[in-house]
Amino acid sequence: MKAEAEAETDTSSNDNSITYVCVERKDVEEKYCDCEENSVICSSWLKDANIKPLKENFVVKEAFLQLNNIPILQKGKIFPDNENTIEKLNLYWNDITQIENKAFDKFTSLNTLDLHGNKLSVINDNVFSVQLGRTLTTLNLGYNEITAFDTSIFRNLINLEHLTLYRNKQTDGKIGKFPASLAKLKVLDLSYCDLTNIDDQIFVNLQSLETLKLTRNKFSSIPSAIGQLSNLKTFEFGGSLIQTITKNSFEGNSKLEYFIAPLSTKLESISDCAFCNLPNLKTVNFWLSTKLSFIHENAFGAISNGSPPKVIVFSIESCNITILPEKLLNWKKVQLLAIGNNPYACNCSMAWLFKDLLSDNSIYEKRLISGYDVFRESKHHHKYTLGCLGSPPTSPNHTHPYSVIEIFKPCKLASSSSFFWYIFMGILFIAFIVSIGIFANRSKLIQPLSFINLNVPQSF
CATH class of the missing domain: 1.20.5 (Single alpha-helices involved in coiled-coils or other helix-helix interfaces)
Known part of the structure; x- marks a missing residue:
């Protein structure tokens, strides 16, 4: 009897600590949250996650707790009695510093867990348990305070496909080898982690990885570790400390489609065959890499391989390029060209481009774009950001200065030669x-x- 009484007391105590939301009963005090279409959204007032909707026939599938003050996530006190239906649990910017072991074990349908923007510095081994690993496919730990990641905490997440760790600055500039349990991982974000060097074997177990984000780290070269990623399609590498992209930097990445490296402010040159043997490459972006002044004409293998990759988006806008080699790419296949705001040489080395832009049937003019298009009113004036062509037109009858035409008139194009x-x-x-x-x-x-x-x- 004494044990039963204690049990009743505990239950009563637990019930009293529950915060009821979306209440349709007048006898229960309600705290305000939005409850619509299987979603609960609570912002700015919660002290814990021990909340419960009291709305008839309401099934919670997605929960958003944001901008609250929830220092600890306690097992059994995260949406009690609703755990088995919740598929997405978003707990961002809540000042969370601690998570109890197996806190998410009752969430038998959970596929997405977002914990970004909290104050986690350590995550215990059993937080991401075997039970959680059966269903979880997306995990976001970005913008926390984990300065020394122990990647073994992911050992139970056998179905994980998306892992975000950005803005957890690593004190020693490194991160450990990812476990074999992450064999299904497709997207990994390690941006803004202050990484300087990574082991060659760090990605060896990530054979399904298609997207790797290493933006805004402190690498001085393309990490050789990416050579382990044979299925890599998207590589984001902007804002690094790299000065030169060297020959065969992507030798093991024949499926690469998107290379995104804007704001590479230390980058000066792209070497011979830097992007060779990448037949699937579609997008190359070096936007605002202000020191980039040289791109070897065989950087994409157009000469050594006989044909370049079928790039359709190419950006070197606001770099320091004087000569853009005619043989670099099959320019007629490139659909979007962001190449403005460079100090191009007004001579025969650039005649392939400017002679076309001077013609009435220009191929390239309609393909010129700018990263600033959203702010522009006169988007069709892009060719005047290339220099050499004089000022933008002020009237419908505008003609190019005779001197400009004379510069390129005697030039023979490489294709004709x-x-x-x-x-x-x-x-x-x-x-x-x-x-x-x-x-x-x-x-x-x-x-x-x-x-x-x-x-x-x-x-x-």
């Missing part, structure tokens, strides 16, 4: 074949040289 070069080589080849034929027929008429017809004694 190539055409005549092929003809010349063809003529040489035909002449070679003919000469062989003549020599062969001549050999039938003239006796071959021998000791006899050279009047040399046979005993010599």
Whole structure:
């Protein structure tokens, strides 16, 4: 009897600590939250997550607790009696410093857990339990205070596909090898983590990874560790300390489609074959990499491989490029060109572009874009941000200055030169074949040289 009484007392105590929301009963005090379409949203007043909707026939599938003051997430006190229906639990910017072990074990349908923007510095081994790992596919721990990540805490998350760890600055500039349990991981965000160097084997278990975000770290080169990611399609690397992208930097990433590296303010050059053997590459972005002044004409393998990748979006806007090689890409296949605000050379090295822009049937003019398009009123004036063409038109009858036309008039395009070069080589080849034929027929008429017809004694 005493035990039953204590149990009743505990239950009563627990019930009293529950905060009821979305109440349709007049006998229960209500705290304000939005409860609509299977979602609960509570902001700015909660002290814990021990809340319960009292709305008839209301099934909670998605919960948002944001901008509250919830220092501890306690097991059994996170949406009690609703755990088995919640699929997405968003607990961001709540000043959370601690999570009890197995706090999420009752959430048998949970696929998304968002804990970003809290004050977590350590996560215990059993928070992400075997039970949670059966359903969880998305985990966001971004913007916390975890300065030394122990990646073994993810060992039970066997179905995880998206993992966000951005803005957890690592004190030693490194992060440990990810466990084999993350074999299904497709997206990993390690941006703003102050990483300087990572082990070559860090990603070896992430064979399904398609997107890697390393933006705003302190790398001085492309990490060789990415060579382990044979299925990588998107690589974000902006804001690093890299100065040169060297030859074959993506040798193990033949499926790469998107290379995004804006604001690479230390980057100066892109070497020969830096992006070779990437047949699926579609987007290349170096926007606002203000020191980038040189791109080797074979950077994408157009010369060594015979053809460049089929890039359709190319951005070097607001860099320091003077010459954009004609052979760099198949420019006629590029659909979006963000190449303005560079100090281009107004000479024959850039004639392939400017002669086209001077024509009435320009191919490239309609493809020019800018990262600032959202702020522009006259988007069709993009070609005047390239220099060399004079000022933008002030009237419908605008004509280019005669001096501009004269600069590029004598220039021969590489494509035209190539055409005549092929003809010349063809003529040489035909002449070679003919000469062989003549020599062969001549050999039938003239006796071959021998000791006899050279009047040399046979005993010599």
